Structures are given as C-alpha cells and as structure tokens.
Amino acid sequence: xxxxxxxxxxxxxxxxxxxxxxxxxxxxxxxxxxxxxxxxxxxxxxxxxxxxxxxxxxxxxxxxxxxxxxxxxxxxxxxxxxxxxxxxxxxxxxxxxxxxxxxxxxxxxxxxxxxxxxxxxxxx
Amino acid sequence: xxxxxxxxxxxxxxxxxxxxxxxxxxxxxxxxxxxxxxxxxxxxxxxxxxxxxxxxxxxxxxxxxxxxxxxxxxxxxxxxxxxxxxxxxxxxxxxxxxxxxxxxxxxxxxxxxxxxxxxxxxxx
DNA sequence: TGCTTGACCTAGACTAAGTCCAATGTAGGA
DNA sequence: TCCTACATTGGACTTAGTCTAGGTCAAGCA
Numbered sequence: 394x395x396x397x398x399x400x401x402x403x404x405x406x407x408x409x410x411x412x413x414x415x416x417x418x419x420x421x422x423x424x425x426x427x428x429x430x431x432x433x434x435x436x437x438x439x440x441x442x443x444x445x446x447x448x449x450x451x452x453x454x455x456x457x458x459x460x461x462x463x464x465x466x467x468x469x470x471x472x473x474x475x476x477x478x479x480x481x482x483x484x485x486x487x488x489x490x491x492x493x494x495x496x497x498x499x500x501x502x503x504x505x506x507x508x509x510x511x512x513x514x515x516x517x
Numbered sequence: 518x519x520x521x522x523x524x525x526x527x528x529x530x531x532x533x534x535x536x537x538x539x540x541x542x543x544x545x546x547x548x549x550x551x552x553x554x555x556x557x558x559x560x561x562x563x564x565x566x567x568x569x570x571x572x573x574x575x576x577x578x579x580x581x582x583x584x585x586x587x588x589x590x591x592x593x594x595x596x597x598x599x600x601x602x603x604x605x606x607x608x609x610x611x612x613x614x615x616x617x618x619x620x621x622x623x624x625x626x627x628x629x630x631x632x633x634x635x636x637x638x639x640x641x
Numbered sequence: 642t643g644c645t646t647g648a649c650c651t652a653g654a655c656t657a658a659g660t661c662c663a664a665t666g667t668a669g670g671a
Numbered sequence: 672t673c674c675t676a677c678a679t680t681g682g683a684c685t686t687a688g689t690c691t692a693g694g695t696c697a698a699g700c701a
Contacts, residue, residue, distance in 0.1 A: 395667095395678065414658075429680045434659070450577045453687090455658060469614075469622055478620045482613040486629055489608040490593075496602045497636035498593055504630045505610055512621035519649065538687075553651045558688070577658095579687060 400424045401436040405446055405460040411468075411477040413455035451477055451506055467504065471511035480507065524548045525560040529570060529584040535592075535601040537579035575601055575630055591628065595635035604631065 404420040405412065412420070418433040437458055440446040447459040451470045457477070466479045486503045528544040529536065536544070542557040561582055564570040571583040575594045581601070590603045610627050 397679070427680080429682095431660085431662095431681080432679055435678085448577075450574065453574045453577075453580055456577055469618075469620065469624065471622065472625070478622070480614060480618040480620075482610065482618065483615060484608065484610070484613040486606065486608070486610050486613075487631070489606040489610075490604060490631060491607060494593075494604040494606065495633075496593065496604075497639075498595065498602070498631075498633040499639055500593065500631050500633035501596070502632045504632070506628045507611070507614060507622075507624050508626045508628070509619075509622040509624035515621075515623055521650070551651080553653095555652080555689080555691095556650055559650085 396425060397421075397428050397432050398436050398439075400428065401433060402440070402445075405440070405458055408461065409478055410461070411449060411451075411457040411459050413457055415455060417458060449477075451475070467506065469507040469509065471514055472508050473510060473514040476511045476513070520549060521545075521552050521556050522560050522563075524552065525557060526564070526569075529564070529582055532585065533602055534585075535573060535575075535581040535583050537581055539579060541582060573601075573628075575599075591630065593631040593633065595638055596632050597634060597638040600635045600637070 400421045401417060403424070404417050414430075414434060414437060417437065418428070418430055421428050421433060437446065441448055441458075445460070445462055447462045449457045449459050449468060451457065451468055452475065459479070461479055464481075466481050469478045469480045470476070482505065486505055487500065490500060490503075524545045525541060527548070528541050538554075538558060538561060541561065542552070542554050545552050545557060561570065565572055565582075569584070569586055571586045573581050573583050573592060575581065575592055576599065583603070585603055588605075590605050593602045593604045594600070606629065610629055611624065614624060614627075
C-alpha cells in the first residue's frame with residue numbers, strides 16, 4: 394500500500410460516489426500533486442479486480458467508479474445533468490428472462506440503468 | 518434520401534443487428550467506396566433522432582446501432598466475444614423501483630443488459 | 642442557359658478517454 | 672551497501688467520435 398494507492402482509495406469513499414477516472418485523478422492530485430494518470434488508472438484497475446470498486450458506464454463517455462461494491466444495486470441517472478444515485482429495486486430481473494429468451498447463453502448477471510430527470514433539473 | 522443515406526439504412530437491416538459506427542462505415546464503404554466517416558456519423562445520428570435506430574452501449578468502447586427500434590427490448594451480451602441478442606423479458610423493471618428509491622426523480626425509462634456466456638464461447 | 646441557394650458530402654484536423662512503455666524511484670532483503 | 676522487484680512517472684500512442692472548411696450538386700428562378 395503506497396501513498397498513491399491510499400489517496401485513490403480515500404477519494405473513492407462514501408455513498409452515491411461515482412467519479413470518472415479524471416475526477417479521481419484531479420482529487421487525488423489535490424492531496425498528492427505528483428500522482429500520474431497512469432497510476433490512477435492502474436490503481437483503479439486493481440481495485441476493480443479486487444472487487445472493491447465497480448466500474449459503471451452510464452454514458453458513453455467516461456467510465457465511472459463506484460466504491461459501493463459490496464451491496465448489489467443498480468443506477469438511476471439524470472438524463473440532463475448526469476447525476477447518479479444507487480438504487481435497490483424490488484424483484485430480480487434475472488428471473489424475468491425466460492429460457493426461451495436466453496439463446497443458450499449461461500446468464501451470469503444483469504445491469505439495470507433507470508433514466509429520468511432529477512428534482513434539481515425538473516425544478517429548473 | 519441520398520445514396521449515402523440509403524446504403525447506411527441498408528446496412529442496418531435485420532434482426533439482432535448491432536453494428537458499431539465503424540462497422541457500419543466499413544459495410545457502407547463496400548457498397549459506396551467514397552462514403553466518409555462523418556457522413557456515416559451524421560446519418561446514424563439522424564436515424565437515431567428519427568427513432569428508426571437505437572443507440573446501445575453494451576461495452577465502454579464503441580456505441581452500437583440497433584435497427585430494431587419499434588419493439589421495446591433489452592440486450593443479452595456475451596462477456597467473452599461480445600455477441601449481442603435482443604431479448605424480451607417478462608415483467609416491467611420500472612414497476613420494481615419503489616418510490617422510496619426514486620429520490621424525487623421522474624423516471625422515464627430503463628435499460629437492462631444481461632451478461633453471460635454464449636453457447637459458442639461456452640463450448641470452446 | 643446561367644446564377645443563387647441550400648442541403649449534403651468529404652477529408653482531415655482535433656478532442657477525450659484510456660492504454661502502453663521505457664526510464665526512474667524506492668523499499669526491503671542478502 | 673548492493674540487488675532485485677515492483678510501483679510510479681511522463682509521454683507517446685490508440686480508439687471513438689466530433690468539428691470544420693471547403694467542394695459538389697440539384698432545384699428554383701430570371
């Protein structure tokens with residue numbers, strides 16, 4: 394555990410945190426100015442492969458990193474400002490996929506992204 | 518309707534078709550060699566805004582374009598080879614999101630991506 | 642026919658996000 | 672102290688997509 398890895402882990406802490414790699418880099422650099430982009434990417438990649446952090450891609454631009462990896466959840470995204478909330482829907486969408494719709498696949502997981510307008514953008 | 522737009526529309530025809538912009542460009546160029554990337558992007562953008570084609574992003578790399586825009590459906594993606602099938606699950610995941618999990622958002626839609634291993638990759 | 646207009650198309654430059662790599666730094670063991 | 676292994680760095684590179692300046696072409700009109 395080096396100083397670089399510690400600040401990356403510190404930056405990714407809290408609820409409803411979904412930072413891009415660039416944002417992680419900017420915040421890490423605020424604490425440790427000489428940290429490089431490559432190190433941030435390496436560290437994020439390791440955190441993901443350790444299962445400590447999830448990659449989520451709610452838009453086609455940057456990947457986002459979600460430290461809430463231990464409780465399964467989905468995402469609710471504002472179509473205007475891009476705000477993201479973690480949500481825990483009832484039901485299990487995996488069970489909704491009948492065998493006839495599986496095309497012989499071994500289905501292992503499912504990602505659900507709800508899209509809408511957040512109260513801030515709706516009010517404005 | 519110009520020749521360029523026609524070939525783009527022709528390339529995007531059929532079931533379970535999910536081409537990247539690059540693949541669309543390659544196939545369109547096979548029929549009309551002088552077609553440019555910008556024209557392909559423009560035409561795809563217009564087809565999307567006309568509602569004739571859906572943008573789907575099942576990985577973080579390229580957007581894919583799905584001509585099956587008139588029947589709501591979700592996607593089943595092979596984690597190894599990236600093959601994509603259109604699927605029509607039972608149930609409505611929108612109904613599974615209780616008000617307490619909506620954080621005041623006006624929820625308008627939902628995308629579901631199932632992930633697994635296709636029969637080809639499982640057999641190999 | 643020749644001019645004007647506007648839509649469309651092209652090539653190529655540019656941008657953003659991410660990956661790769663050679664060189665450097667550093668911690669810990671012999 | 673010296674070695675080795677590994678982490679880090681900066682910068683080049685790649686990929687996907689967007690932007691822009693200029694060119695082409697057909698329709699409308701005198």
